[in-house]
Amino acid sequence: MGLRKPPLHATHAERDASFTEFGGWEMPVEFDSIRTEHAAVRESAGIFDVSHMGEIRVSGPDATTLMGRLTTNDVTELDPGDTQYACITDDEGIILDDTMVFRLPDEGAPQYLFIPNAGHDAEMYARWVDYRDEWGLDATVRDVTEEWAMLAIQGPDARSLAAEATDGATNDIDRFRTAFLDVSGVRSFASRTGYTGEDGFEFLVPWDEAETVWSAFDCQPCGLGARDTLRLEMGFLLSGQDFDPVDEPRTPYEAGVGWTVDLDTEFVGRDALETVEREGTEERFRGVVLQQRGVPRSGYEVVDADGTRLGHLTSGTMSPTLGEPIGLGYLSTEQAPPGTRVRVVVRGEPKQANVVTPPFIDT
Amino acid sequence: MSFDVPADRRYLESHEWTTTDDDSVRVGITAFAQDELGDVVFVELPAEGDEVTKDGEFGVVESIKAVSDLVSPVSGTVVAVNEVLFDRPELVNEDPYGDGWMLEVEPSDPEEFDDLLAADEYREQIE
Numbered sequence: 001m002g003l004r005k006p007p008l009h010a011t012h013a014e015r016d017a018s019f020t021e022f023g024g025w026e027m028p029v030e031f032d033s034i035r036t037e038h039a040a041v042r043e044s045a046g047i048f049d050v051s052h053m054g055e056i057r058v059s060g061p062d063a064t065t066l067m068g069r070l071t072t073n074d075v076t077e078l079d080p081g082d083t084q085y086a087c088i089t090d091d092e093g094i095i096l097d098d099t100m101v102f103r104l105p106d107e108g109a110p111q112y113l114f115i116p117n118a119g120h121d122a123e124m125y126a127r128w129v130d131y132r133d134e135w136g137l138d139a140t141v142r143d144v145t146e147e148w149a150m151l152a153i154q155g156p157d158a159r160s161l162a163a164e165a166t167d168g169a170t171n172d173i174d175r176f177r178t179a180f181l182d183v184s185g186v187r188s189f190a191s192r193t194g195y196t197g198e199d200g201f202e203f204l205v206p207w208d209e210a211e212t213v214w215s216a217f218d219c220q221p222c223g224l225g226a227r228d229t230l231r232l233e234m235g236f237l238l239s240g241q242d243f244d245p246v247d248e249p250r251t252p253y254e255a256g257v258g259w260t261v262d263l264d265t266e267f268v269g270r271d272a273l274e275t276v277e278r279e280g281t282e283e284r285f286r287g288v289v290l291q292q293r294g295v296p297r298s299g300y301e302v303v304d305a306d307g308t309r310l311g312h313l314t315s316g317t318m319s320p321t322l323g324e325p326i327g328l329g330y331l332s333t334e335q336a337p338p339g340t341r342v343r344v345v346v347r348g349e350p351k352q353a354n355v356v357t358p359p360f361i362d363t
Numbered sequence: 364m365s366f367d368v369p370a371d372r373r374y375l376e377s378h379e380w381t382t383t384d385d386d387s388v389r390v391g392i393t394a395f396a397q398d399e400l401g402d403v404v405f406v407e408l409p410a411e412g413d414e415v416t417k418d419g420e421f422g423v424v425e426s427i428k429a430v431s432d433l434v435s436p437v438s439g440t441v442v443a444v445n446e447v448l449f450d451r452p453e454l455v456n457e458d459p460y461g462d463g464w465m466l467e468v469e470p471s472d473p474e475e476f477d478d479l480l481a482a483d484e485y486r487e488q489i490e
Binding site: 294317 | 401402404405407423425426427428430449
């Protein structure tokens, strides 16, 4: 099967980007260097093409019920224009994907748009349709992933850049709020959210007009490489890596996102999660900072001074901001709470590390 | 993009270079290799006095995004290690054929050089 390509693929190739396969998409991983791109986002601003993210639109009289029963958070809290981070869990409470839920302006009935991770759009579309039919709900579900490109502008200067490109329209958008507006004359959807820890916007723009919006921002283009190091410094989960229903099955409580679970609502996985919440979890998602030279990576074991296993890492890198090796992973709740000195096994060598609670940096 | 491939060195398909002096040679990775890796953040090298073997792994180079084994183009004894790289691994990106060198090796079998790629052969491989 061929890889899916974002609408700006040729533009990125012309800009000499290098590409990588991610979630079935061929996406730019690096334009200049990860370090340069990372620093731009922390210090000024960067623009990302994240068109590999999915978009599913749900509307109709029962849209709120359908969204509420398939996500862990309380969707009834949302007014039009609001956003909410949530998990999508199976019957056992295992995270299938994490997602942003946007409540759109009502059009006779409630409307939502949610953002599955790269490569999860078809699966989530099918899940929504199957449950809708099983429950006999009146809602329309559409996979609009290839109708909308997604561009993220992130960094301390993102807000002023966005204001310039939208005649000030983005100035009225509070954090975690959204609006429809024009970017360089292109009707777009703007959400004041992101995946970097910096202020900024994520724009959904019509697939064929992505070029106009992309070129409206005069700032550092950034690839998935910098997107990964930026989210890692914040301790944000990466779907398919920090959790995965097959390779890394975890509940929201283990993954440190128990705050997205509202047990007062009815949703798939709720009963299992109530038990997990009551009994606690054996492992928890933590950060580690290496005290010795080396780079923590996904899959590395974490042990104590005697070599007894405490857990393993699911992500890691050399933090460009700190210049220190950082990792994320699942460690024994009892044996390795934050503050514990542990060892990360790098190619057979145990390297000293401290357990911390992410984020690794203040933004 | 075209990368520098100095004519006075010999190369491995796995993108390491060696000089071809008689008594001791320098070993490192090519401009193409450092560009593929991106920002180098860590190198693990053998100690002085260690033996390396042609086509054998002698260390590891890590960038932000990737881990790569280092393969020795020569057999012999390590007589110097570029310890500056432990604090400044970015030199591998900035000057791969100069300050970013990794090892100095006293070759045990100079005839091995004949099996290595000449500059034009290596250039063909990366173009």
